[in-house]
Amino acid sequence: MQKAKVIIDKDFQVSKIDRRIYGSFIEHLGRAVYGGIYQPGHPLADEQGFRKDTLELVRELNVPIVRYPGGNFVSGYKWEDGVGPKEDRPKRIDLAWCVVESNEVGLNEFSDWAKKANTDVMMAVNLGTRGVAEAMELLEYCNLDQGTHYSELRKKHGYAKPHGVKLWCLGNEMDGPWQIGHKTADEYGRLANETAKVLKGIDPSIELVVCGSSNSGMPTFAEWERTVLEHCYDSVDYISMHTYYGDHDRDPQTFLANNMDMDRFITDVANICDYVKAKKHSKKTINISFDEWNVWYHSNEADSKLERWTQAPHQLEDVYDFQDALLVGSLLITLLRHADRVKVACLAQLVNVIAPIMTSDTGAWRQTIYYPYWLTGKYGQGVVLQTQVSSPTYANKKFGDVPYVDCVTVYNEEKDELVVFAVNKSLEEEIELEIPLRQFAGYHVVEHAKMQDEDLYAVNTEENPERIKPVASDASSVEDGTLKTVLGHKSWNMIRLSK
Ligand code: AHR
Secondary structure (H helix, E strand, C coil): CEEEEEECCCCCEEEECCHHHHEEECCCCCCCCECCCECCCCCCECCCCEEHHHHHHHHHHCCCEEEECCCHHHHHCCHHHHCCCHHHCCCEEECCCCEEECCCCCHHHHHHHHHHCCCEEEEEECCCCCCHHHHHHHHHHHHCCCCCHHHHHHHHCCCCCCCCCCEEEECCCCCCCCCCCCCCHHHHHHHHHHHHHHHHHHCCCCEEEECCCCCCCCCCCCHHHHHHHHHHCCCCCEEEEEEEECCCCCCHHHHCCCHHHHHHHHHHHHHHHHHHHHHCCCCCCCEEEEEEEEECCCCHHHHHCCCCCECCCCCCCCCCEHHHHHHHHHHHHHHHHCCCCEEEEEEECCECCCCCEEECCCCEEECCCHHHHHHHHHHCCCEEECCEEECCEEEECCCEEEECEEEEEEEECCCCEEEEEEEECCCCCCEEEEEECHHHCCCEEEEEEEEECCCCCCECCCCCCCCCCCEECCCEEEECCEEEEEECCCEEEEEEEEC
């Protein structure tokens, strides 16, 4: 059997994990809002029309923060359309997704939903068709207590207390030619800076995310980040990163290696931030908000055939298979390995639209990717340890030598728990993994949860919602102060150890 080894030390730490690294995203898109979180008249809808079955699953995920209302949608959105009496709200065309938006749900309803879901809102402002003034008005409406036009308007709309939104995105993917109101890096950098200055003037307690590149393959990548940050380094806190992966060629070994792209992308963006920091002789560090990441490709063909100008169509409804869960597990490992720079991350998205949760008129269920997201968020709390992995590799045309074993370890001091997350990408072979426990000697295995299946393309459906889910494994034990485990071929693993 092939062998891998991991070296850790309690004192060699990457960073404390910011819980917001397990965030998610809900856009006014497809059936995310309408038919996903909100469906008045549904047997499981509450008094406000929110689906209780969806809420239950979101609460189980314990999502710390949800980005809203877009995405591409936000770049053509007028937030005022979604507040005030519902009967007065206009139906508008949404040019981003070629649909009709009813505006039945707006920021007040979404804030109510977020409270019910035990999560915080991360709000995006429209810097596509709109600018500084509308962003100021939106912040005033959301966060100022009283005595000004927009804070009083919110109160008139039935929301006496401010929403207190703490994290704000300065537009969305402004580097993308598909974006409504797409801009050059200089145009956007200036606008972002001017907007950031006044937003912080209104509420100095907020944090701001400026748009980075839409993915690492963008022709403007790197130069975009540098230019934008040179404009607004002093006025923002985070730069955004987005990425989606797909397996159009049915090539699992390449698909499963995509974590290497994410890893490289994060390192590059952190380096650019630090270049601008050095150039500006600044003491401030800009961190990363990886506020869109996931697998997205299964629904591409169906979406290309959609009729235009319908309401809440089945759009971007990827049905995730087992190999997607393996990659999502691996991408979470990558985000954790960069916990010193990645402080916010949003699995895009949360319900129905490229999402871990799916709903129909008759039920809600967990997609395959739900599980690594759920368990990593639940047990990946505390401090990330430097995790030195020696693993056999496979040769891949796109990524070169790819380690079969991808791994990170997390130490939760509060619970006195050491947690190992590991993926074995070998399609055929089990791999024996050893981790000398050093300062964790005396710990024993509390749980080994594993996701493994012979069929990479198996999916969960409403009829068979638990086809893919984690099971308990007895493959781990501690012998002579070393954790010894066997990682099944094609498997995601979480091993918890405690005193
Ligand atoms: O999440 C789906 C879309 O992907 C978002 O609207 C956009 O920001 C990205 O291109």
